[in-house]
Amino acid sequence: MKKITIIGTGYVGLVTGAGISEFGHDVTCVDINKDKIKKLNLGKIPIYEPELETLVKRNKSKDRLKFSSDIIKAIKTAEIIFIAVGTPQGENNDSDLTAVENVAKLIGENLNKYKIICTKSTVPVGTGKKIENIIKLASSSILFDYVSNPEFLREGAAVKDFLIPDRIVIGSRSKKAFEIMQEVYRPLYLNETPIVSTSIETAEMIKYASNAFLALKISYINEIANLCDLVGADVNVVSKAMGQDGRISSKFLHPGPGFGGSCFPKDTIALANAGKQNNFRMNTVEAAIKTNNEQKLRMVSKLKLLLNNNLKNKTITVLGLAFKPETNDIRDAAAAIIIPKLIESGAIINTYDPVAMENFKLLKLNINYFNNWQDASRDADALILLTEWNEFRGIDLLELKLLLKTPIVLDTKNILSIKKLKSLEFNYDNVGRKTVN
Numbered sequence: 001m002k003k004i005t006i007i008g009t010g011y012v013g014l015v016t017g018a019g020i021s022e023f024g025h026d027v028t029c030v031d032i033n034k035d036k037i038k039k040l041n042l043g044k045i046p047i048y049e050p051e052l053e054t055l056v057k058r059n060k061s062k063d064r065l066k067f068s069s070d071i072i073k074a075i076k077t078a079e080i081i082f083i084a085v086g087t088p089q090g091e092n093n094d095s096d097l098t099a100v101e102n103v104a105k106l107i108g109e110n111l112n113k114y115k116i117i118c119t120k121s122t123v124p125v126g127t128g129k130k131i132e133n134i135i136k137l138a139s140s141s142i143l144f145d146y147v148s149n150p151e152f153l154r155e156g157a158a159v160k161d162f163l164i165p166d167r168i169v170i171g172s173r174s175k176k177a178f179e180i181m182q183e184v185y186r187p188l189y190l191n192e193t194p195i196v197s198t199s200i201e202t203a204e205m206i207k208y209a210s211n212a213f214l215a216l217k218i219s220y221i222n223e224i225a226n227l228c229d230l231v232g233a234d235v236n237v238v239s240k241a242m243g244q245d246g247r248i249s250s251k252f253l254h255p256g257p258g259f260g261g262s263c264f265p266k267d268t269i270a271l272a273n274a275g276k277q278n279n280f281r282m283n284t285v286e287a288a289i290k291t292n293n294e295q296k297l298r299m300v301s302k303l304k305l306l307l308n309n310n311l312k313n314k315t316i317t318v319l320g321l322a323f324k325p326e327t328n329d330i331r332d333a334a335a336a337i338i339i340p341k342l343i344e345s346g347a348i349i350n351t352y353d354p355v356a357m358e359n360f361k362l363l364k365l366n367i368n369y370f371n372n373w374q375d376a377s378r379d380a381d382a383l384i385l386l387t388e389w390n391e392f393r394g395i396d397l398l399e400l401k402l403l404l405k406t407p408i409v410l411d412t413k414n415i416l417s418i419k420k421l422k423s424l425e426f427n428y429d430n431v432g433r434k435t436v437n
Helices: 011-022 034-041 052-061 071-077 098-109 127-138 158-163 175-184 186-190 200-231 235-243 264-277 283-306 334-344 357-361 373-377 397-403 418-423
Strands: 003-007 026-030 065-068 080-083 115-119 144-148 168-172 195-198 315-319 348-352 382-385 408-411 427-429
Touching (some): 011 026, 034 065, 052 065, 052 158, 071 098, 080 175, 098 127, 115 127, 115 175, 127 200, 144 175, 168 175, 168 200, 175 186, 195 200, 200 235, 264 283, 283 334, 283 408, 283 427, 315 334, 315 373, 348 357, 348 373, 373 397
Parallel strands (some): 026 065, 080 115, 168 195, 408 427
16 A cells, blocks of 8 residues: 555546545545635535546545645655646647646655655646756755656546556656556556556657547548538448448547547647647647637537528527536537627527536626526527537427427537437538438
8 A cells, every 4th residue: 555645636636536545545635725625525526527426435434535735744744646736728838837847846845755756737748857857956855756647537437547447657767666656556457457668758748649649530520520511421420430440440430519628629739839849740730729629610600501690689509518428627618619609699598508507607608597408498599509418319309399489400419310300390400411311
């Protein structure tokens, strides 16, 4: 059993702390936000993530998982310290490393014995060297080892991804540090989870390269879907056939209104910017970013066409505010881009999302919130579906038609039955399946 401190109780830090405590280690999650720590100690989870509350409660009850705002004490008592603070996109498109650098300095000032300093936060290539230098300058010659251990967590499936990962990446300059980190993940190692031992810089690059590639797949299938609209092909059949090729796989080949969330938009921009800083253009990554931005605006154009290019004083129902199902994260969500554009065109917005409405209210947009899709749809001129919650997959289309003032639907996630939409004489559109019989 290792004594481990996680600095930062955001999405990554909380899932990591709960997951590592599940492996039997003594974990303390710390944060400067005392109110958040107080709520966590009361059992209140600040994010919506399936299975996370159960995991936290189980390990708290076994005294393996603790929450504290005493960061200095947690640093001094730890054998391994995970840095899991935010790295938001900065003004110049670089990752803002202010929080990471502040934590590194604090660690250096409070080193009292050998420790492993491990970064979970997503950071640009070369950040590891910066952190090492900051700690060395701030410390009194106490030895330490630095490790890059990037996370690959999908929001909505993060607990499963942590406990049953595809691989563990450990970047280090020290054999000792690698072996200790391997021991941290011993239950996964015994289950034959691949553990990739590599350099710090390579580990940092693996994270960005992985996210950017998945973003590329999404932008690619969205462009294919847009062309399918024009030529009369069915993108669902196209993507399914593509996915049956083992070289391609079916994952992330689902067309829609564009990717969002805390990772893909920020990480693709940071990777493209890293290329520019090294006098190298990441042409495919830059194209994926451009395509993604245009895709969200394309959904606005589709809706306008359904309403004869007149949105003024039209009531539009928007179903889905989170960037994906099973999360309340609205960062770079399609709704956060599309709704303001609809408002600019004079539309009145009614909206509903199972879990993301409280977060969306923080954007302070002049829109109407409802507690179910039926009330949100009543007497609306059109409906646009932006998130593929299971609740929306089961919408009774006859009931929907009776609720709407005019039966106009834009299904940007391709989850509604085209056959039923046609039989009920909806005026509808989707992404890449417009002329499907």
